[in-house]
Amino acid sequence: MLSQTMEYSLRAAVYLASQAPRSQSTRQIAKATKVPPAYLSKLLQALSRAGIVQSIRGVKGGMVLARDADDITILEVVNAVDPIDRITSCPLKLAAHGARLCPLHHRLDSALELVESAFRRTTLAEVLAEPTTSIPLCSFPVIAGPRRERAGKPRG
């Protein structure tokens, strides 16, 4: 139901958010998130085109979150790589149809709406700020580098 592509992109986005505002190379991100590096490269390109991350070329380059983590929703990330397409007209294309969906597709679309809404409600910052952080989480080695500022971007 949820594609690998979505998964990978979200891992990368969350990881970048956790490391913001420092840039990370694709290789670093791939290692931390366990995503195939070459494939991740493509996904980051898509996120870049969508204005979610920003790429920095050349030595010391890498990827950075393009905006504050609390300004990027899960939905944005997902839609950048594998858009949720809502059902807007009956897939059967019957002549008898107006714009109204049949009961079946209406329900299916409602389900899509649920997911879309849930994804829209959550920002990367919120994922990082989760109060259950004491419990084991998908712990990318949360830092180890030189002096870090708190994830979640205090500067606002």
Place this chain on the structure above:
Amino acid sequence: MLSQTMEYSLRAAVYLASQAPRSQSTRQIAKATKVPPAYLSKLLQALSRAGIVQSIRGVKGGMVLARDADDITILEVVNAVDPIDRITSCPLKLAAHGARLCPLHHRLDSALELVESAFRRTTLAEVLAEPTTSIPLCSFPVIAGPRRERAGKPRG
């Protein structure tokens, strides 16, 4: 997000429900629901193995709903052909993990749960009974055959 396979299977199931308790050949179902016949055949086999439809071989054979339409949920149909698999352990398989999901995957799984619940709440009978029936719907030619009993199965 929702696979063709799901779509097709639901169309077939809803159609069979609308025609119950009469059996329909794969060819008939395919035509009414605009699903590729050969592919539909495979899907019906899966629904049959799942106990959702019953196959009748030989001349005058076909497919029938195996149970009352109000006893079959959308979820059952979907799970028979393209199971919604909830996230039960972190896909990253980090050593630091207990059974608890990280915040990211917890949210993703919550979204899956929303869909699963929505699908579990709706039966085929409810799809057919939708009060908006006056509005154009994915109108399979709702009968034309010999004497029919009301869809929704009056006999309880």
Place this chain on the structure above:
DNA sequence: ATTAAATTGGATACACATGTCCAATTTGCA
């Protein structure tokens, strides 16, 4: 018994999602 309508299951074909590789380019740094 024969025929025709129908499902079954296997083999195959095609399309798209996933994943890899590499040459070209950009750029920080010695």
Place this chain on the structure above:
DNA sequence: TGCAAATTGGACATGTGTATCCAATTTAAT
């Protein structure tokens, strides 16, 4: 200036979902 680190984009490889075809089987009706 030259080198090495990094992204970019295209080409290619692989895997899985989607779709087709057909021989074998079952069975109603003649």
